[in-house]
Amino acid sequence: MTITLNGSRHQIAEGTTLDQLVAFFALPDRGVALAMNSEVVPRSEWASTRVLPDARVEVVTASQGG
């Protein structure tokens, strides 16, 4: 299925969970936060939450900013 991760489209296997997605793309799992379809998913729920078809997933961290 197709998803959009941080603005880029990717093909992933159906049934992939959020923690598997983060691991697959070698994203850091500390100091980050994740939203799927504009809803924050707490770190504690990544393992039990499946990525939805056509999901828009954002993984963010702190960066320099005023």
Place this chain on the structure above:
Amino acid sequence: MTFLDLGCVAPVVSSVPDPFVIAGEQLSSRLLLGTGGATSLTTLENAVRASGSALVTVAIRRVSLTADDSVLAVLSRTGVRLLPNTAGCFTSREAVLTAKLAREVLGTTWVKLEVIADDQTLLPDAVELLDAAERLVDDGFTVLPYTNDDPVLARRLADLGCAAIMPLGSPIGSGLGIRNPHAIEMIREAVDVPVILDAGIGTASDAALAMELGCDAVLIASAVTRAENPAAMATAMKHAVLAGRLARTSGRIPVRRLARASSPTEGVIQG
């Protein structure tokens, strides 16, 4: 009294309690530092240390696989508290989501709320800002909104439960200073929460003026991070904020139209 006695002002100053408190939390400095614009993390770290700031802002951005995202590591070394912002958000919806993500990333409910209208002016969008502030306050956030130099809007934000008001002196990154000092004074009078002058400061006298106008603190980013020597400018800003605050609380002389001699008028010799 000798000259040296007169020079020993530090103990006198420190004996006068003048705590700076936001939402019940006391901060050791009235200078907040923004971290955007620094050319390297080393430069940033040196500027943060030189500023003496206890609260510095960070933005929330997509994780990059290539960039070095160690700003968190650098800032945690300095021991400062982090204040995430919602910079880059144009709608209440974006800002609220960004604030919630920031809460996850940093484990803080404090947020500097920015909802801007366009890329050219970066001016706050008052309608979206009020909406976002209300939603975030309702969700338990400690909201510090970046706002226009509008006393009425400031009062509306304070009435919503915002923990501080952050009016602009002039557009972000412009270095134009405080274009409407009267409005800043009116904001100070309009709300009971801390007023933090945010945006537009170009040099130390701007920061001192903000404090003399009655602001409780200032937030400075570009004026420090984009200065030729950021650490030295951070030091200048630190002193400017201290000086401006002291001047504000020391009872300045009234402005007069004509001169008033400071030397005795009696005993003047006749030539």
